[in-house]
Amino acid sequence: xxxxxxxxxxxxxxxxxxxxxxxxxxxxxxxxxxxxxxxxxxxxxxxxxxxxxxxxxxxxxxxxxxxxxxxxxxxxxxxxxxxxxxxxxxxxxxxxxxxxxxxxxxxxxxxxxxxxxxxxxxxxxxxxxxxxxxxxxxxxxxxxxxxxxxxxxxxxxxxxxxxxxxxxxxxxxxxxxxxxxxxxxxxxxxxxxxxxxxxxxxxxxxxx
Numbered sequence: 001x002x003x004x005x006x007x008x009x010x011x012x013x014x015x016x017x018x019x020x021x022x023x024x025x026x027x028x029x030x031x032x033x034x035x036x037x038x039x040x041x042x043x044x045x046x047x048x049x050x051x052x053x054x055x056x057x058x059x060x061x062x063x064x065x066x067x068x069x070x071x072x073x074x075x076x077x078x079x080x081x082x083x084x085x086x087x088x089x090x091x092x093x094x095x096x097x098x099x100x101x102x103x104x105x106x107x108x109x110x111x112x113x114x115x116x117x118x119x120x121x122x123x124x125x126x127x128x129x130x131x132x133x134x135x136x137x138x139x140x141x142x143x144x145x146x147x148x149x150x151x152x153x154x155x156x157x158x159x160x161x162x163x164x165x166x167x168x169x170x171x172x173x174x175x176x177x178x179x180x181x182x183x184x185x186x187x188x189x190x191x192x193x194x195x196x197x198x199x200x201x202x203x204x205x206x207x208x
Contacts, residue, residue: 125168125169132175133188139186144186174188
């Protein structure tokens with residue numbers, strides 16, 4: 001019994017010593033882990049600042065992957081900056097051709113506007129009024145546009161511009177609009193001052 005109690009006491013003492021040693025080892029590892037964790041957070045913070053500086057210097061936006069929070073135990077991999085590709089280089093040939101075709105179509109569909117006149121030359125309204133005044137019959141907007149292109153090639157004006165000019169003459173009382181079937185024709189009206197002078201001359205002749 002005495003030997004048994006002695007052996008039991010020895011085992012108990014050994015277990016107590018192991019437990020104490022294990023507790024101290026846990027404290028040491030926990031302290032090292034806390035220090036490493038703090039160091040990891042510091043490195044991660046520094047890395048975030050460096051990445052921001054890199055993006056600011058390269059003129060690129062911050063990538064989403066760079067903003068992802070780092071793992072508490074593993075530092076995220078450093079992503080090397082990508083070489084900047086010239087604008088449009090990455091587009092497929094078909095896409096570039098499609099864009100070019102779209103630009104051409106847009107240019108073709110752009111409405112023709114009246115070219116600015118040179119100082120000292122008659123206005124577009126004056127030219128159009130003269131064309132319908134010298135005509136012996138009513139003229140449509142298309143006919144006036146064609147005649148304008150033949151007689152004044154330097155004044156490039158499309159059908160819409162010419163039609164708007166004719167309508168402005170109608171609004172000013174210098175032209176008259178008539179409709180035949182589905183077509184619209186324009187005829188110049190005599191100038192009120194000219195008509196009054198002609199009437200005065202006619203009355204003078206009659207009185208004489």
